[in-house]
Amino acid sequence: MPSQELELLESHACFAGRMERYQHHSRQCRSPMRFSIFIPAHGADETLPVLTFLAGLTCNEETFMIKAGAQRYAAELGLILLAPDTSPRHTGIAGEDDEWDFGTGAGFYLDATAAPWDAHYRMFSYVTDELPALIARHFPVQGKAQGICGHSMGGHGALVCGLRKSGQYQSISAFAPVSAPSQTPWGQKAFSRYLGADTGQWQAYDSLALLQEKAGQSHPPILIDQGRADPFLEVELKTEYLEALNDPRLTLRWHDLYDHSYFFISSFVSDHLAFHARHLGAVRRLDPHHVR
Amino acid sequence: MPSQELELLESHACFAGRMERYQHHSRQCRSPMRFSIFIPAHGADETLPVLTFLAGLTCNEETFMIKAGAQRYAAELGLILLAPDTSPRHTGIAGEDDEWDFGTGAGFYLDATAAPWDAHYRMFSYVTDELPALIARHFPVQGKAQGICGHSMGGHGALVCGLRKSGQYQSISAFAPVSAPSQTPWGQKAFSRYLGADTGQWQAYDSLALLQEKAGQSHPPILIDQGRADPFLEVELKTEYLEALNDPRLTLRWHDLYDHSYFFISSFVSDHLAFHARHLGAVRRLDPHHVR
Numbered sequence: 001m002p003s004q005e006l007e008l009l010e011s012h013a014c015f016a017g018r019m020e021r022y023q024h025h026s027r028q029c030r031s032p033m034r035f036s037i038f039i040p041a042h043g044a045d046e047t048l049p050v051l052t053f054l055a056g057l058t059c060n061e062e063t064f065m066i067k068a069g070a071q072r073y074a075a076e077l078g079l080i081l082l083a084p085d086t087s088p089r090h091t092g093i094a095g096e097d098d099e100w101d102f103g104t105g106a107g108f109y110l111d112a113t114a115a116p117w118d119a120h121y122r123m124f125s126y127v128t129d130e131l132p133a134l135i136a137r138h139f140p141v142q143g144k145a146q147g148i149c150g151h152s153m154g155g156h157g158a159l160v161c162g163l164r165k166s167g168q169y170q171s172i173s174a175f176a177p178v179s180a181p182s183q184t185p186w187g188q189k190a191f192s193r194y195l196g197a198d199t200g201q202w203q204a205y206d207s208l209a210l211l212q213e214k215a216g217q218s219h220p221p222i223l224i225d226q227g228r229a230d231p232f233l234e235v236e237l238k239t240e241y242l243e244a245l246n247d248p249r250l251t252l253r254w255h256d257l258y259d260h261s262y263f264f265i266s267s268f269v270s271d272h273l274a275f276h277a278r279h280l281g282a283v284r285r286l287d288p289h290h291v292r
Numbered sequence: 293m294p295s296q297e298l299e300l301l302e303s304h305a306c307f308a309g310r311m312e313r314y315q316h317h318s319r320q321c322r323s324p325m326r327f328s329i330f331i332p333a334h335g336a337d338e339t340l341p342v343l344t345f346l347a348g349l350t351c352n353e354e355t356f357m358i359k360a361g362a363q364r365y366a367a368e369l370g371l372i373l374l375a376p377d378t379s380p381r382h383t384g385i386a387g388e389d390d391e392w393d394f395g396t397g398a399g400f401y402l403d404a405t406a407a408p409w410d411a412h413y414r415m416f417s418y419v420t421d422e423l424p425a426l427i428a429r430h431f432p433v434q435g436k437a438q439g440i441c442g443h444s445m446g447g448h449g450a451l452v453c454g455l456r457k458s459g460q461y462q463s464i465s466a467f468a469p470v471s472a473p474s475q476t477p478w479g480q481k482a483f484s485r486y487l488g489a490d491t492g493q494w495q496a497y498d499s500l501a502l503l504q505e506k507a508g509q510s511h512p513p514i515l516i517d518q519g520r521a522d523p524f525l526e527v528e529l530k531t532e533y534l535e536a537l538n539d540p541r542l543t544l545r546w547h548d549l550y551d552h553s554y555f556f557i558s559s560f561v562s563d564h565l566a567f568h569a570r571h572l573g574a575v576r577r578l579d580p581h582h583v584r
Contacts, residue, residue, distance in 0.1 A: 013521065013547075014555040069361030069558065229305065263306040266363065
């Protein structure tokens, strides 16, 4: 689906649909941005709901599509899968590539307010606004049916985007999310430099704080999977803080033995896609030959 | 499953089983070798058939396990998946790392007979003899039930190993195999340097020649999938040469639009695992909680 706005980087047949990767110029990030998209086989006039997946630290727009094995389920369920990159890249900001947990590959899905990052690091607006609008212009997207999912830093991103834009997203899910970034090292490092020293400003990007603020109010349903053998659970994720909220709209499943890897994600991703498909009104494909 | 013979490099829960990676010293290759293995959940005294997957040029022991999404089906079907590396590495042979299609990552699953490669490049004996014996000593492997599968250079490897050791392998399958390496550039480059100039010696590693030689004789059943949009089909793969044999034990499926990527493999790998499971007598798991 070439256009002046989108540069096609690669395209592959996959489960009777198309697996594609694009580059475009982002107005929000003022830089080139890349994303991957899986489009199931569909009728000429058919539109499909979109599930956005946000990846974690050091990952990029390819990681989920290569490692999670989700396309099979998306093909069966009739869901478009969309995976943006984890940050702007090549912005020219000094030191952007120096640290694995800050800058390139670590955009934390927020709109930076502190210099020099505020000039480019606007992943919240990119993911929730610019990218969905771009996708709607070029792909067979069904109206307002959007879900959001993510892993680790991207689990934080999915919760924050989904809770703050709860009119836009009908369903939220996460694998091993950074749940209370204002209180944990990766989050504190990122927030202090992207948002500045005023921790009051951090709360708009803290899932725990957002859920506490919404206590008693409605929000999209949330599914979270967390492995008990995850080496980041104790210091960085604090997923148990979300459990302590006893939020009736949040389902948190604990899994003995599972760690932080995509082998964990791949084991349970079918449940996440089924959860989103149900809330997005996706229609299971009738032709079994769509799926091998 | 630690031992002096095996060094565990990583271990992850995956689809209720274990995904692990090991290093060991290979007698055949006189070098360290690595492999990945997926072991489905199983009873204390239960043994399972083994399916070996041979990857293609530039790949390693991780590629298939990360990209193919096969663990779900292996967990359902009760198959151990075994993925060796594609060559010895760090052997000290001058120039081993200089070319992407020869030396490191390009062992072509043969026993080299020409110096200096003959000192280390013994992937045929490693894959068909040393590695299965090692696996049988350390994992719950079911007697003699082995299948072999591969992609591209590894599809060549699977066909050659399975046809030459037809008492050992009950089933053979391939994605986009290098089918007649004596006649095509990657194969000719590799064979001339690993085996020497005498093309008569090459025929023992040429699938087309082996199948021609076996015409009218029995061999394990073969399943091959080939995409028509594969950019290597015309010059390197020559899969149509196998089709022209009209071998009743060989099923070749052509797929419009599909290319050479793991997105192609992932789309059809469930059929390959089901094919091997059937011929290996694998027993579908009765407990649905083994698979999510």
